[in-house]
Amino acid sequence: MPKVTVDGQEIEVPDGATVLQACELAGKEIPRFCYHERLSIAGNCRMCLVEVKPGPPKPQASCALPATDGQEIRTDTQMVKTAREGVMEFLLINHPLDCPICDQGGECDLQDQAVAYGRGGSRYDMNKRAVTEKYMGPLIKTVMTRCIHCTRCVRFSEEIAGVDEIGALYRGEDMQITTYLEQAAEHELSANVIDLCPVGALTSRPYAFEARPWELKKTLSIDVSDAVGANITLHSKGREVMRATPRINDDVNEEWLSDKGRYMVDGLTKRRLDKVFLRKKGGLKPATWEEAFKAIATAKPGKSIAAVAGDMVDCETMFAAKALLKASGSSLLEGRQTGMDYDVSNLAAVNFNTTFAGIENADAILIVGSNIRWEAPLVNVRLRKVVKRGAKVYILGPSWDPTYPATFLGEDLSVLSKLPKDLIDAFKATERPAIIMGGAALAKGALGAGLAAADKLKVVKDGWNGFNVLHFSAARMGGLMLGYAQKGGMADIAAAKPKVLLALGADEMDFEPFADSLKVYIGHHGDKGAHAADIVLPAASFAEKDGTYVNTEGRVQFAEKAVFAPGDAREDWTILRALADALGVSVGFDSFAELQAAMIAEVPALGEEGLADLGALPKADSKAKAEGAISAYPIKDFYLTNPIARASAVMQQCSAELLHSDELKEAAE
Amino acid sequence: MADRHLAPDTPELRERWGNFAFTDANKAKADWHIAKYPEGRQKSAVMPLLDLAQRQVGEETDTQGWLPLPVMEYVADYLDMPVIRVVEVATFYFMYNLVPVGKFHVQVCGTTPCMLRGSDDIFSACKKRGMEKGKVSEDGLWTLTEVECMGNCSTAPMVQINDGNYEDLTVERLDAVLDALAAGEQPKEGTQEPGRRTSEPSGGPSTLKEMVTENHDYRGDW
Numbered sequence: 001m002p003k004v005t006v007d008g009q010e011i012e013v014p015d016g017a018t019v020l021q022a023c024e025l026a027g028k029e030i031p032r033f034c035y036h037e038r039l040s041i042a043g044n045c046r047m048c049l050v051e052v053k054p055g056p057p058k059p060q061a062s063c064a065l066p067a068t069d070g071q072e073i074r075t076d077t078q079m080v081k082t083a084r085e086g087v088m089e090f091l092l093i094n095h096p097l098d099c100p101i102c103d104q105g106g107e108c109d110l111q112d113q114a115v116a117y118g119r120g121g122s123r124y125d126m127n128k129r130a131v132t133e134k135y136m137g138p139l140i141k142t143v144m145t146r147c148i149h150c151t152r153c154v155r156f157s158e159e160i161a162g163v164d165e166i167g168a169l170y171r172g173e174d175m176q177i178t179t180y181l182e183q184a185a186e187h188e189l190s191a192n193v194i195d196l197c198p199v200g201a202l203t204s205r206p207y208a209f210e211a212r213p214w215e216l217k218k219t220l221s222i223d224v225s226d227a228v229g230a231n232i233t234l235h236s237k238g239r240e241v242m243r244a245t246p247r248i249n250d251d252v253n254e255e256w257l258s259d260k261g262r263y264m265v266d267g268l269t270k271r272r273l274d275k276v277f278l279r280k281k282g283g284l285k286p287a288t289w290e291e292a293f294k295a296i297a298t299a300k301p302g303k304s305i306a307a308v309a310g311d312m313v314d315c316e317t318m319f320a321a322k323a324l325l326k327a328s329g330s331s332l333l334e335g336r337q338t339g340m341d342y343d344v345s346n347l348a349a350v351n352f353n354t355t356f357a358g359i360e361n362a363d364a365i366l367i368v369g370s371n372i373r374w375e376a377p378l379v380n381v382r383l384r385k386v387v388k389r390g391a392k393v394y395i396l397g398p399s400w401d402p403t404y405p406a407t408f409l410g411e412d413l414s415v416l417s418k419l420p421k422d423l424i425d426a427f428k429a430t431e432r433p434a435i436i437m438g439g440a441a442l443a444k445g446a447l448g449a450g451l452a453a454a455d456k457l458k459v460v461k462d463g464w465n466g467f468n469v470l471h472f473s474a475a476r477m478g479g480l481m482l483g484y485a486q487k488g489g490m491a492d493i494a495a496a497k498p499k500v501l502l503a504l505g506a507d508e509m510d511f512e513p514f515a516d517s518l519k520v521y522i523g524h525h526g527d528k529g530a531h532a533a534d535i536v537l538p539a540a541s542f543a544e545k546d547g548t549y550v551n552t553e554g555r556v557q558f559a560e561k562a563v564f565a566p567g568d569a570r571e572d573w574t575i576l577r578a579l580a581d582a583l584g585v586s587v588g589f590d591s592f593a594e595l596q597a598a599m600i601a602e603v604p605a606l607g608e609e610g611l612a613d614l615g616a617l618p619k620a621d622s623k624a625k626a627e628g629a630i631s632a633y634p635i636k637d638f639y640l641t642n643p644i645a646r647a648s649a650v651m652q653q654c655s656a657e658l659l660h661s662d663e664l665k666e667a668a669e
Numbered sequence: 670m671a672d673r674h675l676a677p678d679t680p681e682l683r684e685r686w687g688n689f690a691f692t693d694a695n696k697a698k699a700d701w702h703i704a705k706y707p708e709g710r711q712k713s714a715v716m717p718l719l720d721l722a723q724r725q726v727g728e729e730t731d732t733q734g735w736l737p738l739p740v741m742e743y744v745a746d747y748l749d750m751p752v753i754r755v756v757e758v759a760t761f762y763f764m765y766n767l768v769p770v771g772k773f774h775v776q777v778c779g780t781t782p783c784m785l786r787g788s789d790d791i792f793s794a795c796k797k798r799g800m801e802k803g804k805v806s807e808d809g810l811w812t813l814t815e816v817e818c819m820g821n822c823s824t825a826p827m828v829q830i831n832d833g834n835y836e837d838l839t840v841e842r843l844d845a846v847l848d849a850l851a852a853g854e855q856p857k858e859g860t861q862e863p864g865r866r867t868s869e870p871s872g873g874p875s876t877l878k879e880m881v882t883e884n885h886d887y888r889g890d891w
Contacts, residue, residue, distance in 0.1 A: 164750075164751030164753055164754060165751070165753060166753070167753035167754065167756060167757045168757060169675075169756060169757060169760040169761075170673060170760045170761070171760070171761045174673065179753070180751075180752050180753040180756060181678055181738070
């Protein structure tokens, strides 16, 4: 632990810290462009110059200088001030003065630091350089003249994303950042370079010229596009969500966000259900709330009512529906729309037990039936780190590009019961082995065999539970905690032949077995669910209501309401509350607070932000065998997995351009 | 600095170079270069391999050679590394030609010492012979490039033509070199000044004269 003095203040810094980090610990602000906590050190912007003794009598780049014992660091001398002014002046030589038409304006590092550390004016009166725009795909807009060559985007794509596609071509003042042959950046995390870019060179294409940061209302929310539960900020203007940006949460998303979570928000204003619809003579016709409730009441469901929760509903909605069903005397609840029927008697067995931050400590990982890059891109970032530290990864299932070296064990699930010797040896030699079971494995009924394999590979040790299940529906863990699971899955619901089926934003389910039921769709988008429904009750999306979400680690998180739902749409719980009146039952709450209190009384874990305690793993049934082959992963198209994304023009474009570009080309020919 | 840009990716380019592969001799050399680095670090050999590829392209086209995009892709594939990293290297170093050049790539140094010793005249002499910066001359023989310091300041001005340096140039000496090259001969490389061997002071030593013939201890003179 070296002791250094920063501006006369003596502090102790951790081993391996840089001078810049030492200054930060001492509470000094060091301007920087290229340095980023989560990327490697480049040391090429020179903005972080400080004076360090002992050392040469000149300013030194603090980001790349290790802090050593007895250093005297000055950040407040004339030398440092002049050095910063000089660097800033050089950076601004070729930087255009187009802040008024630049989307970064108002949240630009260069703008802020030029004001704080720059000279009043420029002494440069020659021509500035100009660089042609580079195409980087449908999400990233480039104005490369503004680039200051910090290379954060290059380092991000190489180190974090694991797809080397952005590079710095040419040299000196001709240096240009580009993708190879200006191909689109094909990665699920590509848009994070927009946040990383300290200037307006890489900005958001869908959000171009939409709003200024100071006009936006910021609301803390949770990403519902997958089960990672990335922490996001929704930026809204008036009644529209303009964009979503990640918040820093080292336990969940670090500071990244998947492209889907970031860009599906434009789908919030498209294909919205903003009126009540009733099916009359085969077609859905607009109606009033009274007519709809009356129609449901006339069906006289009594006990014969079922609820299916979709992938993006919050716990409150699910609890309100559960309360309604309970009051009616039914417990036909299910959330696993696609018919999965894995055992949920012990929730620890269907939870991501190591936690996302914890998986980074694993030293051998077996992934069973999960295309993690598509099911949880932010978890794949963690796995990349694990592999970089020397861990071995084995994948059971069809091949996909993990961006790190991994051994594929084939598609046959029976391998789980007779694992190859080198895998067993590799796991035996490790201290913190882990298993990740994905949706494709659960759908094939491999959970039991997975637990048996976990037992055999000894992934549970003192202080380490390496058994993980990776869901990809934001509502899944919350639903399971609230009891949205039947023993036989959706088949049980279908077999019960409910008179009324409440589909709570359920768009992935098969409505065919429910031909005789009155299908009530309570959701926000005119998608598959609404098409199949007899009655459509317009509800609120995740951005339009307060709600609790539980991610796949069992982490309880709250999202806040950013905007109001459009038209006649109401928050889901109010619809269910009104439906209770229409059906003549009492659910026992009249306000959101009462609803939440009732929910927390039933499932106390939902009242506390953070990891829910789900107990220990069940005892594995060593005879459990998995059979069959994983022929494909459940996600067919990363960009179109939920109704909001399917409604989003940006996501449709991404899907067409990045995943189906070959078909486009063929069509053009 | 020279204006560099990548040759556009056209179907013709793909057709011409899409099947590029190292000859057996070059493959052996490439593997020899790769073997210099530890296993898994094969991409460290990207620079010699790009050079080999450029020379092979040169042999095939009877020029100094250049690096078409499909050839860079081949090298990337050969070293199992991302293409963009190869392109970064190829665009960074001036010794890699990004567009086709002539049989003789005349690289004239225009940095201060050479400029003071008359590199402007060298440029005009080149231009008089029909060369144009960054272009291949009509007969396909010449490409003129202005480069920065090549480290031959004591024998300035100089040009580098393919693998040879020609120093201590005057317009006449340059013409002689270029004429010889055009005629298919190999002119003497290095300094073109009669009587000068390498970069020793021209006209004989002006300091440390006692050191010319034998070791001399100057300490007593201080």
